[in-house]
Amino acid sequence: MIWIRIKYRLNLIFKTILFHSGFKKRLLKNQYGERILVFHGIDKLGETKYNSRFISRDFFEKFIKYISSHYNIVSLDEYYQKKFKPNTLNIALTFDDGYLNNYKYAVPILKKYNIPASFYITTIHKKASYIFNDFIDLVSYHSSKNKLFFDNSIYKKNAKNEFICNGMSLKKEIKALPYKKVELLYKTLEQNWLDLKPASIEDYWKLMSVKQLKELAKNPLFTIGAHGETHASLIDIHMEDAKKEISNSKEFLETILNQPIDEFAFPFGSYNNELGDYCEKLGFKKVLLVDYNTELDKKIASYRNRFVMNPYISFDMQLVYLLKGTYF
Numbered sequence: 001m002i003w004i005r006i007k008y009r010l011n012l013i014f015k016t017i018l019f020h021s022g023f024k025k026r027l028l029k030n031q032y033g034e035r036i037l038v039f040h041g042i043d044k045l046g047e048t049k050y051n052s053r054f055i056s057r058d059f060f061e062k063f064i065k066y067i068s069s070h071y072n073i074v075s076l077d078e079y080y081q082k083k084f085k086p087n088t089l090n091i092a093l094t095f096d097d098g099y100l101n102n103y104k105y106a107v108p109i110l111k112k113y114n115i116p117a118s119f120y121i122t123t124i125h126k127k128a129s130y131i132f133n134d135f136i137d138l139v140s141y142h143s144s145k146n147k148l149f150f151d152n153s154i155y156k157k158n159a160k161n162e163f164i165c166n167g168m169s170l171k172k173e174i175k176a177l178p179y180k181k182v183e184l185l186y187k188t189l190e191q192n193w194l195d196l197k198p199a200s201i202e203d204y205w206k207l208m209s210v211k212q213l214k215e216l217a218k219n220p221l222f223t224i225g226a227h228g229e230t231h232a233s234l235i236d237i238h239m240e241d242a243k244k245e246i247s248n249s250k251e252f253l254e255t256i257l258n259q260p261i262d263e264f265a266f267p268f269g270s271y272n273n274e275l276g277d278y279c280e281k282l283g284f285k286k287v288l289l290v291d292y293n294t295e296l297d298k299k300i301a302s303y304r305n306r307f308v309m310n311p312y313i314s315f316d317m318q319l320v321y322l323l324k325g326t327y328f
Contacts, residue, residue, distance in 0.1 A: 007328060011328060012313065012317065012327075015027065015317060015320055015321075016314075016317060019317070019320065024316075027320045028316075028319055028320065028323065029323070030070065030071070030087070030088055030089060030323075031088075031089060031323060032086060032087055032088060032089070033089050033323075034079065034084060034090045035089065035090070035306075035307045035322060035325060036076070036079060036092045036093075036288070036304055036305070036306040037091060037092070037093050037094065037306065037307050037308075037309060037322075038094050038095070038096055038265075038288075038290070038306040038307065038308050038309065039055070039060075039093070039094070039095045039096070039102075039106070039309050040053035040054065040095070040096050040097055040309075041053045041054040041055075041097070041099050041101050041102075041203070041204065042054065042055060042057055042060050042099075042101050042102060042104075042105040043056060043057065043101055043105070043203045043204065044056065044057055044105075044203070046058075046059055046311055047204070048312060049141065050134075050137045050138060050204055051134075051137045052310075052312065053097075053133075053311075054101075054204070055311045057105040057109070059315065060105065060106060060109060061109045062315060063315065063318070064109055064113050064115060065113065066319070067089075067091055067322075068113050068115060070089075071088055071089040071090070071091050072084065072085040072088050072089070072090045073090075073091050073092070073093070073115055074090055074091070074092050075092065075116035075118075075223070076092045076094065076116075076118045076223060076286060078092070079092040079304070080285075080286060089323065092116075092118070093115060093116070093117040094118045094119075094120065094265065094288065094306060095117060095119045095120065096120045096227055096265055096267075097120070097121075097122050097131065097207070097231070098119060098120070098121035098122050098207050098208050098213070098227065099203075099206070099207060099208065100202065100203075100206040100207060100208050100212070101203045101206075102119060102208065103208050103212050104203075107216065110221065110222075111219075111221065115221070116221045116222065116223075117222055117223075118222070118223045118224075118225055118263060119216060119223070119224055119225065120225045120226065120263070120264075120265035120288070121207075121208070121213065121224060121225070121226065121249070121253060122207065122227045122228060122230070122231045122267070123227075123228075123229050123249040123252040123253060124207070124229060124230050124231070125207070125210065126252075127183075127230065128186065129206070129207065130198075130206070130207065131205075131207070131231040132171075132174055132182050132186075132230070132231065133171065133175075133231060134204060134205035135189075135193065135205065136163075136171045136174065137171070137204075138193075138198070138201065138204060138205060139189050139192045139193055139196065140157065140161050140162055140170075140171075141161045142192075142195075142196040143157075143189070143192045143195075143196070145192065148170070148188070148189075150170070150184075150185055150188060151173075151177070151181060151184075153165045153166075155170050175231075175232055175233040175267075175268070176233050176236030176237060177232075178237065178238070178241065179230050179232065179241075182230065210256050213253075213257065214256065214257060217257045217259065223263060224257060224261065224263075225261060225262075225263030225264055225265060225286070225288075226249035226261055226263070226264045226265075226284075227249065227264070227265050228245045228246065228249050228266075228267045229244070229245045229248045231267045232267065233267060233268050233270050234266060234270065234271070234275055235270045235271060235272050239274065239275075243275070243278055246264065246275070246279060246282065247282060249264075250264070250282055250283075250284070260283070261284075262283055262285040263284065263286040263288070264279050264284040264286070264287055264288065265287075266287075266288065266289055266290075268290075269289050269291060269306070269308075270290075271287075271289055271293070272293070273293075273297070276297075276300065276302070284302065285302055286302060286304065287300075287302040287303050287304070288304055288306055289303060289304065289305050289306065290305060290306055290308060291305055292305050307325065310327065
């Protein structure tokens with residue numbers, strides 16, 4: 001892991017030097033290919049102190065304006081049907097988690113430039129008003145607590161405001177726990193959550209309402225897909241619980257939207273073939289990952305990998321890596 005980070009940083013430095021040393025045109029040279037991009041949160045400032053999931057509204061609009069002018073933007077349906085233009089980069093846009101900030105900031109920009117997109121919704125609405133990633137990030141950052149006792153372990157806050165036990169962060173631990181234990185953590189930190197005045201930072205946790213999801217689903221530019229019920233890592237929890245996460249999220253969305261849901265994006269991009277087969281059995285025709293587990297998985301008709309946006313690099317470098325198709 002450390003070597004991968006070092007390699008990435010060295011590569012970034014090298015590409016940046018090349019970009020500013022007369023190789024800009026070469027690095028930004030249009031090329032044929034296909035990318036499905038994945039965004040998470042859009043905020044006003046591009047805040048990265050909580051996590052790596054948010055880019056700013058201005059960056060997003062600048063990016064959308066650029067790619068819509070220089071490349072070919074397609075819907076996910078067109079992407080799967082391989083309706084691509086030759087000699088250019090073909091791009092489909094997706095958003096994970098179902099944040100309200102997507103509705104507030106991204107959707108108006110997408111409408112302005114007439115850009116299609118798919119939104120993958122964490123359907124936790126009946127259980128909580130947030131997903132555990134954001135709850136942990138925000139409470140960890142703002143809480144004055146330096147220690148936390150949870151699940152028979154003592155977690156201590158590090159310099160990055162993360163609760164750590166035996167080298168493992170609470171956030172990584174909890175994504176593999178049964179939801180009943182996640183609820184216990186919510187109760188343990190409930191007062192800390194209230195103390196940070198969550199309404200004042202709703203861009204970093206609040207999800208779209210049922211009403212907003214219905215409005216989004218009616219727009220022909222947009223499609224709605226499932227993203228699990230509680231945002232657990234489906235390959236780390238019990239298989240039967242993972243399958244319920246998938247089926248429950250599909251059922252919830254089909255009930256409130258009164259339309260079939262045939263797209264599913266794995267939380268964290270983590271999947272295995274048993275769960276992929278289960279998605280197809282449920283009627284999901286599009287199954288979105290991040291990276292393929294094996295070369296053979298590339299041949300599965302419903303599977304597609306995606307390119308994750310990086311909030312830590314410049315606009316120019318984001319375009320360079322987008323064209324390359326990898327950060328390495």
